[in-house]
Amino acid sequence: MAVVTLEKLSKRFDRASENAVHEVSLEIAHGELMVFLGPSGCGKTTTLRMIAGLESITSGTLAIERRPVNHIPAKDRNIAMVFQSYALYPHMSVRGNLGFGLRRRSVDRAEIARRVTEVAATLGLSELLDRRPHALSGGQRQRVALGRAIVRDPAVFLFDEPLSNLDAALRASTRQELARLHDRLGATMIYVTHDQVEAMTLGDRICLMDRGRVAQVGAPMEVYHRPANLFVARFLGAPPMNILEAALGSDGIGPVASVGGAAVRLASLLRPAASLRRILIGFRPEKARFVNAPSADTLALRGELKLVERLGAETVGTVSVTSGTEILVRTPGDARLTAGGTVLVAVPHDDLYVFDADTGQTIGSSAVHTQTETNAA
Amino acid sequence: MRPAAILQRSLLLVALSVYTAFAAGPFVWAAMMSLRTTSEISRNHFALPSPAHWEKFPQAWFNSNYSVYFSNSLIIVVTAVVILTLIGSMAAHCFARYRFRLNRVLYFVIFSTLIFPPQITIISLFQILVQYGLYNSKLGLTMVYVAIQLPLTIYILESFFARIPSDLFDAARMDGFSDWEIFWRVSFPIALPAIATTVILNFILLWNEFLYAVVLITDEANRTLPLGIQRFMGDQLEDIGMIATGLMIAIVPVIVVYAFFSEKLIQGMTAGAVK
Numbered sequence: 097m098a099v100v101t102l103e104k105l106s107k108r109f110d111r112a113s114e115n116a117v118h119e120v121s122l123e124i125a126h127g128e129l130m131v132f133l134g135p136s137g138c139g140k141t142t143t144l145r146m147i148a149g150l151e152s153i154t155s156g157t158l159a160i161e162r163r164p165v166n167h168i169p170a171k172d173r174n175i176a177m178v179f180q181s182y183a184l185y186p187h188m189s190v191r192g193n194l195g196f197g198l199r200r201r202s203v204d205r206a207e208i209a210r211r212v213t214e215v216a217a218t219l220g221l222s223e224l225l226d227r228r229p230h231a232l233s234g235g236q237r238q239r240v241a242l243g244r245a246i247v248r249d250p251a252v253f254l255f256d257e258p259l260s261n262l263d264a265a266l267r268a269s270t271r272q273e274l275a276r277l278h279d280r281l282g283a284t285m286i287y288v289t290h291d292q293v294e295a296m297t298l299g300d301r302i303c304l305m306d307r308g309r310v311a312q313v314g315a316p317m318e319v320y321h322r323p324a325n326l327f328v329a330r331f332l333g334a335p336p337m338n339i340l341e342a343a344l345g346s347d348g349i350g351p352v353a354s355v356g357g358a359a360v361r362l363a364s365l366l367r368p369a370a371s372l373r374r375i376l377i378g379f380r381p382e383k384a385r386f387v388n389a390p391s392a393d394t395l396a397l398r399g400e401l402k403l404v405e406r407l408g409a410e411t412v413g414t415v416s417v418t419s420g421t422e423i424l425v426r427t428p429g430d431a432r433l434t435a436g437g438t439v440l441v442a443v444p445h446d447d448l449y450v451f452d453a454d455t456g457q458t459i460g461s462s463a464v465h466t467q468t469e470t471n472a473a
Numbered sequence: 474m475r476p477a478a479i480l481q482r483s484l485l486l487v488a489l490s491v492y493t494a495f496a497a498g499p500f501v502w503a504a505m506m507s508l509r510t511t512s513e514i515s516r517n518h519f520a521l522p523s524p525a526h527w528e529k530f531p532q533a534w535f536n537s538n539y540s541v542y543f544s545n546s547l548i549i550v551v552t553a554v555v556i557l558t559l560i561g562s563m564a565a566h567c568f569a570r571y572r573f574r575l576n577r578v579l580y581f582v583i584f585s586t587l588i589f590p591p592q593i594t595i596i597s598l599f600q601i602l603v604q605y606g607l608y609n610s611k612l613g614l615t616m617v618y619v620a621i622q623l624p625l626t627i628y629i630l631e632s633f634f635a636r637i638p639s640d641l642f643d644a645a646r647m648d649g650f651s652d653w654e655i656f657w658r659v660s661f662p663i664a665l666p667a668i669a670t671t672v673i674l675n676f677i678l679l680w681n682e683f684l685y686a687v688v689l690i691t692d693e694a695n696r697t698l699p700l701g702i703q704r705f706m707g708d709q710l711e712d713i714g715m716i717a718t719g720l721m722i723a724i725v726p727v728i729v730v731y732a733f734f735s736e737k738l739i740q741g742m743t744a745g746a747v748k
Binding site for chain 2: 145148150170171177179181182186187196200201248
C-alpha cells in the first residue's frame, strides 16, 4: 500500500529566516490523487520535492508505505516525477528517454524494450520512438515525460505543474487524459498546481497551501463550499468570492452585521461576538442575483452597475456598492444588463460566509448555520 | 535582376574577395613556397611552383627531424587537450551545478589568472620545473600547457553547463543515477558542442605555442614543431623554402581536428542540445 505520510514536515533553506514549508501534516491514501494547490511561493513545490527526495527535510517525518524515508535517497524511494519543464534528456531519443531509468535499475534489455513499447502504445508515442525531444511538439514532450514515469511502475507519482507549459486546448485534453490514467493505474499521485480548475477536476482531495502552511485539506466541493478561512475562500472560485467589511452589533436577540446599509442577523457564530473586533462578510458571485425589490432572508445591496462583461455562457456584472467596494455578480449569459444604472443585488442569507477580519478564519457560514439549527432542533 | 540588385551583389562580391585575398593570401603564398626551393624563391618571391618540388616533404620529414618534432607535438598537445577536457569539464560542472562554500571565490581566482601575461610567470615556472626535474621533458611542458589553458576552458564550459536546466539533473537523480553517472551520461553529452569548441581552441593554441616551448625545452629530442621550424631560421641564412614546407606539415593536424570537431559542433548546435 503506497500511503504517503507527512508529519510536521518543515523546510528551511540556508540563510532563510523563515520556514519555506512549515509543519505540514497530511496523509495521502493508497490510490488517492492529492492536489497541492496554492499561489506561487506557497511551498507546494518544495513539499513535493521533499517527498521526491530532491530537497532535504529540515524537520518532521516523511513516510512512504509507513516506512520513514527522510534519509533514503530519491532513487530508492520508488517514486517517479513529471517535471514542469518535462526535463527530457535532449541527447537521447524518445526510446532512450523512456528506458533510461530502467537501464539503471538493471532491468534486462528485452524487458525494457517490451515495457517501452507498451507505454509508448498507450500514450500514442509509437511513431515517435526514434525522434529526439527537440523534434516533438509540447504535447508530445509532455506525454514522453509522463511515459518516463509510467514505465518505471512506481509506487507514487509526483507531478510538478505538468500542464502549465501547454496551450489552453491541449491543457484541457491532457487533463482528462491524466484523470483517465489515474483511474487506470490506481496509483497514489501527488499533483502540484496553481490552477484551481486542474485542482477541482483532478483531485480526490485538495491541499491548499498558503505561505508554507496547510490552509485546508478536503474534497474539492467541500473545500469550495466550506472554506476554512479567507485565503481558501478567495483562492478557489473564478471570479473570486466577494468580500465586504461589516460592522458587528447586536439587536438584543443576537449578533447583527451591518453591510453597506443593510443589516444581517447572524444566526450563529463559531466564536462569541464579544471577542470579535472586525468581521468580513463574503459570498460567491454566482449566489448573488439582480432583483427589483428586497425580500426576506436575503442580504440586499444597492449600488451602481459599473461594468458588464459578457462571456457567452455567463455575464459578469461589476457593482460598486457603498464605501466604494466593488462586488461581482455572475448571471446567465442572456441577462439584460446595461452599465450605468442603479441596481439591487440580493444574496440569500444561507449563502453568506462570515470571517474574522483579524485572523481570516471562517467564523460562520451557511453550512454552519444549517448545522446549528439542526442541532438546536 | 534589377540593376540595383546587381550593383549590390557585385559590391558584396568585391568586399568578400578583398577579405578572402587578405585572409588567405599569406597562406596560399606559404603553400606555394613549400613546393619551391629557397634559391627559386629568392629569384622570384611570388612565382608559381613549377616544377613542384614534392620531394621537399619527405626531405623535411626524414632528414630535417620533422618526424620527431611532429610526434613530440602530437604527444604533448593531445595529452594536454585530453587532460584539459576531462578536468575542465568536471570543474566547470561543479562550479555550475553545486552550491558550496567559496564556489564563486574559487571560480574568480582561477579565472583571474587569465589576466596575467605569460612573461610574468615564465621565469618562476622555469625555476619550478628545473627543481622538480621536469625541465626539458615532455611531461613538464604538458603540465604547463594544461595549467595555462585550464582557466579559459573552465570559463567557456562553466557558462554552458550553467545553462543546462537543473530539472534534468533532478530527473536523472529520480531515475536512479549517482552524481558521477549524471556527469558522464547527462551533462557531458549535452555539453558536447561546448566541449568541441574548447578542444579546437586548446588544440590550435597549444599546437602553435612557442614561448613556453622555447623556454622550457632545449633538448633536440623533445622539441615541438614550432621550435623545429624555428631551427631553419639561422643567423646568416634562412632556409625559407624548408620553413614553408615545415609550416604546411604543421598545419595538417589543425585542419583535421577542426574539420572533425566543427562537424560535431554544428551538429550539436542544430540539434538544439539544451532546449
